[in-house]
Amino acid sequence: MQHSIRNNPDFASLHVILDQGEQLITEAGAMMGMSSDLQMTTNMKGGVLGAAKRALGGESIFLNTYTASGDGQRLDIAASSPGDVEHMKLSDAAVMVQSGSYLCSTPGISVDTKWGGARTFFGGEGLFMLRCSGEGDLWVSSYGAIFAVDVAGSYVVDTGHIVAFEESLGFKVRSVGGLKSLFFSSEGFVCEFSGNGRLWIQTRNSGALAGFLHPFRPVRSK
Numbered sequence: 001m002q003h004s005i006r007n008n009p010d011f012a013s014l015h016v017i018l019d020q021g022e023q024l025i026t027e028a029g030a031m032m033g034m035s036s037d038l039q040m041t042t043n044m045k046g047g048v049l050g051a052a053k054r055a056l057g058g059e060s061i062f063l064n065t066y067t068a069s070g071d072g073q074r075l076d077i078a079a080s081s082p083g084d085v086e087h088m089k090l091s092d093a094a095v096m097v098q099s100g101s102y103l104c105s106t107p108g109i110s111v112d113t114k115w116g117g118a119r120t121f122f123g124g125e126g127l128f129m130l131r132c133s134g135e136g137d138l139w140v141s142s143y144g145a146i147f148a149v150d151v152a153g154s155y156v157v158d159t160g161h162i163v164a165f166e167e168s169l170g171f172k173v174r175s176v177g178g179l180k181s182l183f184f185s186s187e188g189f190v191c192e193f194s195g196n197g198r199l200w201i202q203t204r205n206s207g208a209l210a211g212f213l214h215p216f217r218p219v220r221s222k
Helices: 047-056 118-122 179-184 206-216
Strands: 002-006 013-018 023-027 031-034 039-043 063-067 073-078 085-090 095-098 102-105 109-115 128-134 136-141 146-158 162-166 170-175 189-202
Touching: 002 085, 013 023, 031 063, 085 128, 085 146, 085 162, 102 109, 102 128, 109 136
Parallel strands: none
Antiparallel strands: 002 013, 013 073, 023 063, 023 102, 031 073, 039 063, 085 136, 095 128, 095 162, 102 136, 109 128, 146 189, 162 189, 170 189
16 A cells, blocks of 8 residues: 655645555545545444444544555545644554544554543543554544654643544643633643653644634624
């Protein structure tokens, strides 16, 4: 399998060349284009229970599996939001991915929805995250560009900027300062990571964008 990421970091797209029998599993609606002989099937990974857990995690219930019927077949993929795509090669370590950031993976990667605890809810990230583990290739997407931080000790990130992190990292959600900072600093909650591992951050925050656009929304007069 050959793969390349283009048009990043603003409007990144993933381009994959598959040889006969090779497969790629993607989020529903991620395909931009493909070779006419490439075979696609749609199903609920993990059955009804697995689909329900994915829905709780903010992901699509259905996943598409593309299988090459011959060598050199092409698949072009892009995320729904403008931003970056990051490739991760997994072997021993598991990666936790925020809901909405999973783009695609090879069949050797297991994607399971995990309870993140009430702390993730209060941090504005929802109650569930995706745990990606196994051996193979994983691609995640973002809103904005992605950059990695190698944590050795502790590191604090605004919750709206988290894309993924290695499971070896511990984390807790807290406010930046006191009540005044919480309500007037425009920072809200942050996530403090601890331990040793890699963290992936996006440069844009969809919640902040929504807040910026809110005053400009059309208001219907009574």
